Amino acid sequence: MDRRWLPALAALAVLPWVVPSSYVVHLLVQVLLWSFIYTGWSLMGRFGLVSFGHGAFMGIGAYAVVLLWNFHGLSPWLSIPIGVALAVAVAVLIGYPCFRFGIAGHYFALVTLALTEVVRSVIVALRDTTGGSLGITPNSVLKDGVTWSVQALQFADKRVFFYIALAAWAFGIWVWHRIDKSMMRYAMEAIGSDEQAAASVGVNVTRTKLAITMISAALTALGGALFGQYQQYVNPETVAGIGVSLQIVFAVIAGGMFVRFGPTVGAVFTLLLTEGLRVGIGNKVNALDSTIYGLMLVLFIIYMPTGILGKLAEKLRRARA
Amino acid sequence: MLNVQALTKKFGGFTAVSSISFDLAEGEILGLIGPNGSGKSTTFNLIAGLYAPTAGSIRFQGREIGGLSATQVCHAGIGRTFQIPRPFRKLSVIENVTLAAYYGQAGRVSEAEARRQAADALDLIGLPHARGEGIDGLGAAALKKLEMARALATQPRLLLADESLGGLDEAEMEQAADMLRMIRRERNITIIWVEHIMGVLMRVVDRVIVLDHGEIISAGLPAEVAADPKVIEVYLGSDAAEVQEHARGRDDGARR
Numbered sequence: 135m136d137r138r139w140l141p142a143l144a145a146l147a148v149l150p151w152v153v154p155s156s157y158v159v160h161l162l163v164q165v166l167l168w169s170f171i172y173t174g175w176s177l178m179g180r181f182g183l184v185s186f187g188h189g190a191f192m193g194i195g196a197y198a199v200v201l202l203w204n205f206h207g208l209s210p211w212l213s214i215p216i217g218v219a220l221a222v223a224v225a226v227l228i229g230y231p232c233f234r235f236g237i238a239g240h241y242f243a244l245v246t247l248a249l250t251e252v253v254r255s256v257i258v259a260l261r262d263t264t265g266g267s268l269g270i271t272p273n274s275v276l277k278d279g280v281t282w283s284v285q286a287l288q289f290a291d292k293r294v295f296f297y298i299a300l301a302a303w304a305f306g307i308w309v310w311h312r313i314d315k316s317m318m319r320y321a322m323e324a325i326g327s328d329e330q331a332a333a334s335v336g337v338n339v340t341r342t343k344l345a346i347t348m349i350s351a352a353l354t355a356l357g358g359a360l361f362g363q364y365q366q367y368v369n370p371e372t373v374a375g376i377g378v379s380l381q382i383v384f385a386v387i388a389g390g391m392f393v394r395f396g397p398t399v400g401a402v403f404t405l406l407l408t409e410g411l412r413v414g415i416g417n418k419v420n421a422l423d424s425t426i427y428g429l430m431l432v433l434f435i436i437y438m439p440t441g442i443l444g445k446l447a448e449k450l451r452r453a454r455a
Numbered sequence: 456m457l458n459v460q461a462l463t464k465k466f467g468g469f470t471a472v473s474s475i476s477f478d479l480a481e482g483e484i485l486g487l488i489g490p491n492g493s494g495k496s497t498t499f500n501l502i503a504g505l506y507a508p509t510a511g512s513i514r515f516q517g518r519e520i521g522g523l524s525a526t527q528v529c530h531a532g533i534g535r536t537f538q539i540p541r542p543f544r545k546l547s548v549i550e551n552v553t554l555a556a557y558y559g560q561a562g563r564v565s566e567a568e569a570r571r572q573a574a575d576a577l578d579l580i581g582l583p584h585a586r587g588e589g590i591d592g593l594g595a596a597a598l599k600k601l602e603m604a605r606a607l608a609t610q611p612r613l614l615l616a617d618e619s620l621g622g623l624d625e626a627e628m629e630q631a632a633d634m635l636r637m638i639r640r641e642r643n644i645t646i647i648w649v650e651h652i653m654g655v656l657m658r659v660v661d662r663v664i665v666l667d668h669g670e671i672i673s674a675g676l677p678a679e680v681a682a683d684p685k686v687i688e689v690y691l692g693s694d695a696a697e698v699q700e701h702a703r704g705r706d707d708g709a710r711r
Binding site: 317320321323324326327328330331332333334335336337338339 | 503504505524525526529530534535537541542543544545546550551553554555557558559560561566569605606608609
């Protein structure tokens with residue numbers, strides 16, 4: 135990444151020491167991890183590959199780590215790569231036939247939606263192993279005075295995980311940046327506007343789409359693994375279901391999928407919204423939060439399709455011109 | 456350079472192209488003409504890799520390319536344009552062409568080299584301005600040029616030009632025809648030119664093939680073909696006199 139970002143990164147790094155409470159640190163970790171996942175999704179989404187399957191990739195990453203730890207004692211340092219590889223393999227399994235046979239647009243969205251549901255159903259069905267819909271907690275090593283373990287990737291102090299999340303987020307932004315500056319972006323933009331024309335100038339459409347999907351799935355699975363590890367709890371609804379997939383799509387559309395920091399803005403926005411609704415309304419009205427999400431999604435798509443940051447960037451550009 | 460043998464394409468029960476054969480020599484410009492539905496676009500798309508032949512073969516530089524994908528055909532050294540320009544809307548002019556230079560040669564050139572070749576192609580075609588800008592401001596003629604520059608950037612040995620004159624006014628048509636001749640001269644590229652506007656074409660091409668109902672009904676020098684009674688009957692009709700004049704009037708610069 136550009137050196138200019140170092141001061142900004144440094145400023146972020148001192149945040150957990152200046153914020154008033156560990157609740158705020160918790161919110162920051164959430165924002166960073168979700169931003170990372172949203173950024174991973176946008177690598178595809180910005181080129182018109184709208185996936186509702188990222189809940190599946192996230193779930194695979196999260197569950198792989200917890201299950202391998204609980205049943206085989208495998209350190210997350212080893213199981214995270216396994217989880218990521220597994221998600222990438224599933225991405226290829228779903229992506230290759232789709233791209234090879236030209237399943238795109240709504241149909242691609244539907245196929246990926248089905249994938250999410252399949253993964254969630256499998257987690258629920260294997261309840262003896264996965265804990266089913268009740269979820270599962272990784273065996274904790276934080277007892278008898280132990281407050282941290284690098285090997286188990288478990289830390290009593292949230293601030294440690296803040297730095298892990300910050301590193302992941304910065305990595306996501308870096309990946310976005312690298313792809314944005316590469317010939318791969320040209321190829322994906324070309325495919326996004328006209329697959330036949332792209333093929334006629336030598337772009338291998340299937341391979342290029344598959345490559346971006348694999349990168350996107352890998353990032354999302356890594357995000358899922360870290361999220362499960364941070365929460366010390368995974369549940370099919372919070373890391374794998376259609377709800378997660380929808381949340382990803384909503385946040386990215388709200389923040390702006392065509393600009394580098396759009397997904398991050400989306401994460402801040404959705405977190406403020408969720409927390410605001412939770413504190414303001416609580417559980418008094420059933421499903422009110424989902425209704426508001428749905429309504430806002432429609433409004434964003436109609437009035438602000440480029441998202442908050444996209445719109446802001448447009449305005450700035452116009453003001454400068 | 457190109458050898459088409461008994462090429463056939465059926466869509467269900469409909470035979471779009473029926474056992475056509477022709478050869479193309481290096482450096483030649485071949486006009487492929489015919490009324491709507493005659494099979495010229497299908498023939499074009501068979502060579503370009505959009506369709507796989509039902510039967511027959513297409514050999515390019517000694518290698519069978521029938522049934523290869525569009526990407527593979529491009530990598531084999533065949534560039535194409537589209538009848539209606541299909542630019543990549545979110546890329547600038549130079550990015551459109553750089554992409555073609557980079558991927559068209561299957562990663563054999565560096566990014567920097569691709570950029571240089573793209574600039575060369577734009578210079579050759581005469582679209583030097585507005586490189587960094589988006590393509591939204593380009594008019595019909597400029598889009599046709601962009602289309603051509605993009606095809607050339609893939610460094611083809613054979614160029615398939617699909618109705619390069621469509622949507623252009625008289626002066627622009629002349630320029631477009633000159634452009635094809637210039638491309639052949641400067642880059643020694645062999646060209647197959649599919650067109651339904653016949654006058655200008657007749658002055659530029661070395662040879663013409665006329666298709667009707669998926670079959671070759673006439674082939675030869677432009678003047679011969681324009682005078683062929685069969686061609687006049689199915690295709691030229693009352694325009695025959697004008698087209699014949701064009702065919703006679705083709706300047707010698709057209710031939711090598």
